[in-house]
Amino acid sequence: MKDVDRTTKILLACGVLAATIIPLFIKARFLQHILVMVVLYAVLGEAWNIIGGYVGLVSIGQAAFFGVGSYVSSYLFVEYGVNPWIGFIAAGLITALFGFLVGLPVTRLRGRYFAIATIALGQVMKVLFENWERVGAATGLMLPLGKEGLVNFQFHTSKLQYYYIGLVMLGIIILFMRHMEKSRLGYYFKAIRENEDVASAMGINRTAYKLIAIAISAGITGMCGTFLAQYSLYVEPEYMFNHNISVTIALIAVFGGTGNILGPILGSAILLPISELTRAWMGSTGTGIDMMIYGAFIVLICVYQPEGLMGVVRNIQARTKAQVQQARRGANV
């Protein structure tokens, strides 16, 4: 057991080190772009994981929060010249509040009724923003180009800064989730996922904790919205509230494995580049064959590895553990 833990730890440390250092040597802007997307979606996947993986409320409408967040900071910046970092925080807070308010009615729903309600929410938000003149309606908002630098949350010459900001976000969320997993919050979330009646009988206020979860998840997702807005310096309803953002987030989390911290990171780190590779080799033909492969891939995962990549990892771990034990037993004999 200990040995396995130690190897995991070493592997993790290597992973962190690699994630920090290797990008420094990547000069190709397009590869940097992929890296940025990987960290962004890893954070989004973790945010999804809080409600989807821990509390067990499957959301297919995260784009609603993502879009709201992107608009909060962009609007503040365009209209009042508010620094994007303040906008970033404001986006987190306002989106969390929004998630809370939406959650009041929606968390009453269970299972697929909840899932479909989130789809509906995403679509409604998109239409509302498409018609909201104040925030530019369908035209969206352009963020003016400013001086590049950390203060302005804009970088022009390289994308690595975006990557590292994303990495820091990911680091913070991982620390938060590690803490959460070991605290009452995490236990209560899981209890609600496992059995709502038992959770109630144990004195857990289900509604309150679901609302907490949805607010946290929405807040983080909203901050990611600001991140993408600063990255592309442009927000538009069709772009920021896109249903496919919601689907991709859920897919990444499920692909990686839900209910644990590593899953969505693995999911993002593998699924995004893989789908890029299929595209790279076959996408320019315009025949859709890359997406065919992508779709088939998801089906195969669901059929043959329904626990996600973490399921594979766990199997391997269990096997090594067994081997270690066997080896030890052998040594003792």
Added chain:
Amino acid sequence: MSSHAKLVATGVTKRFGGLTALNEVSFTVGSGEILALIGPNGAGKTTLFNCLTGFLKVDGGTVEYNGLNITNWAPNRICGLGVSRTFQVVQVLQGMTVLENVMVGAYLRHPRTAPARESAIAALERVGMLDRADALAVNLTLPEKKRLEVAMSLATEPKVLMLDESMAGLTPTEAAEASQMIRSLRDEGLALIVVEHVMEAIMPIADRVIVLDSGTKIAEGSPAEVVSNPRVISAYLGDKYAKHVIN
């Protein structure tokens, strides 16, 4: 010694459509007392539990705890006051370990993890399941799950504990251990309401017995009084007779 606790039900009534599942059931239970709730299948015992703990809304009557009207409160609030229950069809958090299950209960009184863990371990020890602490709940045997459920309830540090058929399926030795535990809980000042189908196990330890039949309280008294009550005998005999016919 903890403060005195008292749960009073007055005229609790519950209907499902046209069927009256509970008809004006009243009783009182206080600290240091074991109240046994017996009755044939479908008598409304579990429904009564659900009504007392907020899982079902009552259609009439009141439930009071230490003078506080808790009728139709949310289950978690009732639990928070110190009224805890187990389920007839065993319900545990399948995907979590035994210790984690109990910690979920313990967090109610100990928001921080370290004390919650200690309290959970104590509860597990109490039901004799400490050796299974790292097992996944889903892998437990049925009697183990029942014991786990009791440990979870205990971990919420209740003043009133309601056990729904916690001894069903136990071997005689295990049942004896369970009885011993229930008795010691009473001695610590808990109020216990115990639903049990196995009369042999519960009668010796009960201080008072309530008999339900078709949603109505037909008898209340000491075990000896109840057993000799003609209405009780007919209800049970009728039940048994009916069973014979089916089998």
Added chain:
Amino acid sequence: MYLQLTVGGLLLGCIYGLVAMGLSLIYGVMGIVNFAHGAFVMVAMYASFWLNRFIGIDPILSSPLIALLMFFFGVIVYHAVIGKVLEGPFLARLLVTFGLSIFLINCAQFLWSPDYRMVENPIFRGIRMVGPVFIEVPKLMASIGSLIVAGLIYWFVRKTKTGLAIQAISLDRMAASLMGIDIERLNGYAFGLGCACAGAAGAFLAEFYYIFPDVGTMFGLVALVAVALGGFGSTEGALIGAILIGIIETVGGFMVGSEFKYALVFLAYLVIVIVRPRGLLGWGAD
């Protein structure tokens, strides 16, 4: 004017309803939310298109054939994919059809390019005046067809032995299997039947609607909402939900502004489901 809108909504709702009933049937029997249903409609539309192009059968006339083909297609899909995840975790069951949908849509793009196509010279076309109301003949035919299919499904599920067995599965899998019902086979039938509904809907749509790889997505999404609105597992609920959506879309779109019409549909879902967390006629587990 409102009469015209209501009639339009009713006709639209019947077509949504046909898609939705298949979805609901599949859900009711095996608890799968089929996000690929729109893609099935698309496949059926292409099938009708090619039948029309090469053999010259009008889509409405070929609809029984298309439904049959789609039935077999569904059975195959069930045994190849869906059946294998039924025992899997909730998320896998939820997402497998997403993958299937992406796969099918891009297959279509690969095979038939992203171009728009339209059946040439359909038999049923034009409009009829009924009193003050214009009625589009192809939509009317499609709606009638959809009601016929609804009747057939009702008859099948309530009156035939297979139908009753399917119903038994949807009520209690365990008990049904104990009673000796071959769940795998019947699940396959039910899935096929759901696809056949999508097939019929696709054939009817092909009569008057343009065809391209992504065409089914919106129909699938609206049908999904219709099913949830009516209550998962209830085919009648699905039809009612779909008609309701059709009417909300046309009448509501006219009154509030058509740019909001899909928002209205989704909002209606949110409101109804919050008042009745299991939809209008829903039952069973979540």
Added chain:
Amino acid sequence: MLRKNWLSRLLVATALVVLALGSTIALAAETIKIGAVYPLTGAVATTGADCRTGVELAVDIINGVYDLDFPFAKSEGLPNLGGAKIEVVFGDTRGDPTQGMAETERLITEEGVVAVIGGYQSGVVKTASMASERLQIPYVLSDATSPALTERGFEWFFRVIPHDGIQAKNALEMVKDIEAKEGTKLSRIAILWENTEWGANVAKAMRDWMDEYGFTMVADVPYAYRATDVTSEVLKLKSANPDVVIHASYVSDAILFTQTFKALDFSPKMLIGMAGYLDPSYLSTVGKDGEYFFVRAVYGLDLAARKPIVAEINELYKQKYGRDMSPNAARSFSAPFVVADAINRAGSADPAAIRKALLETNMAADDLISPYEGVRFDPETHDNVLGKSLYLQIQDGQFRVVWPFDLAAVPYVFPFPGWKK
């Protein structure tokens, strides 16, 4: 509503990078690279492919020797740079803004292009041009018309095609002209637009100009892109009883609306369409039902009657692609010439020099196959001040130029004869 397949579109992908790395080494020194981003896959892939052909032909003419009275045709490459050739590197936006930006950046940083053209969708151009602005590379747009694009005050961004404001103005001018000629009154105008960045801009421009020209707007109807049914929209139009309907739409909705107009027997005196109505698959899908619609364009084969060069270039196009040049291909055709002209005058492939030359661009009407009066950029907005659009009418299954009258190939048909034709 699943308009863009988001994830997939994130990625034009590593292999392209690999390809790029390989190809950079192989390049000869005298080749000047320019980048072109188009939606080559995804929902508007057909249009993207069409645009690409226009660019390819333009580059052929610039690089090769052709006996045409057209810029760079007779010479090989760019004369002022010793016959240096232009190489176009294509990037696929998949119609997604993030992807458009990433592709533009890749072309600039990995491929080393000195200018960027293309985009097609206004939303994508917004981020793509942002990328070129950030990296200080000129972007010459000849195919997206949202006015917002040039309102940003970008230094490196230039647009050849007239934006929606000018096109809207032209539409209303045409209506005025027809009013005058027919001696009738067409004051009641309805606008119908898809609720996207582009549609909203068209609508805005229309509203602005409508007052100016003294029209009354009787209906202003936005709708959700790619709707399943548009009965309520058409009934709304019908109840407003307009003389003229102006419709901003991509191809799928253009098809659906045409059918619903017919089904509900809605026949105003004039129907004016945009964008989607020009797509080759519009006519092939609706067939005869598209007859007598007016369509906005910046190209028409009929221009050959007044500009012989149009026919000659179409002939070259036909040789290469086996069909007539479409308006979309023709739109894209002009950008490479504007860029080549600037590079040639700058005498260098330095982006800053190109930008300076672009500001001094002064191309004549004869140097273009579009109906523009030339190309000259406004010093502030960098819009082409000489831009002008055409109106075509679908007659016998063909797009015929009917306005401006001095360029018209055939007389227009007015009023719309109704659906029982």
